Amino acid sequence: MILLRRKYRKAATVGLLLGLWAVVGWASDVEKFKKEYARMNPILEIATRDMAANDLVKAEIELNRCLALVPDEPEVFFHLSQIHYLRGKYGESLAMIEKAIKNYPDFIKLLASGKQERFDRLERKKEALFEEILSMESAAQVVVCQRENINREIDIIKKQIQSLSDEQMRIGLEEPRIPAEYHFLCGNCFFKIHRYQDAELQYLESIKANGRYADAYNNLINLYYMEKDYQKADKTIDQAEKESVSVNPKLRQAVQTAKKTGASTNPGL
Secondary structure, X not given: OOOOOOHHHHHOOHHHHHHHHHHHOOOOOHHHHHHHHHHHHHHHHHHHHHHHOOOHHHHHHHHHHHHHHOOOOHHHHHHHHHHHHHOOOHXXXXXXHHHHHHHHHHXXXXXXXXXXXXXXXXXXXXXXXXXXXXXXXXXXXXXXXXXXXXXXXXXXXXXXXXXXXXXXXXXXXXXXXXXXXXXXXHHHHHHHOOOHXXXXXXXXXHHHHOOXXXXXXXXXXXXXXXXXXXXXXHHHHHHHHHOOXXXXXXXXXXXXXXXXXXXXXXXXX
């Protein structure tokens, strides 16, 4: 069972949670939202432990309690999708994971918007310092006797600007991707309902999000093998091995044999 590590939640601040309230758009009372979100977190932790213990009934109850507090929470939909998948209800699982994928970018945008605000604030400070340098350089042309002192002050300001630029670099503005596990589970759902082209796209997205995701590589290779596209299967094996990803040896052998004979066999996966 895939249990997603909740990176984005650990990174969130109270300010971002307030922004999340605006995106989710289900409450008009900010304080109420903060309390409900805080109430949801321990319930979600309980649900995660229930899933790890394979108690799907209890986990589902707790997850629905989470949605009652914070509707559209993507991680909750992700775990509900897992539950439906384990029960063999692939259509229901697909509906849940598609909601998770759809909702997750809003959470990402909140994190990115918080970073963008800090980045822009530093940029405005830099612009003000650049303006100050221009004024001081003009003054140095007029007050020649103070030129040395002015140049020292300019050097100090340039160091301040560099410090601000370094801080901007530390912030970074690259948005995190939708978790590879989301796309992988979605691909598995599509595979189970025989929508193989859609499954392929989701496995590729999963690998794009995590270039060393072994399960996604193996499922994609198996998909190509089943469709008798041995060239793509072989190419994906090469790509996996370049990333030091472990490929199922039976699957690799089956692809190699099929390439030689032109006939697929059951690799016994």
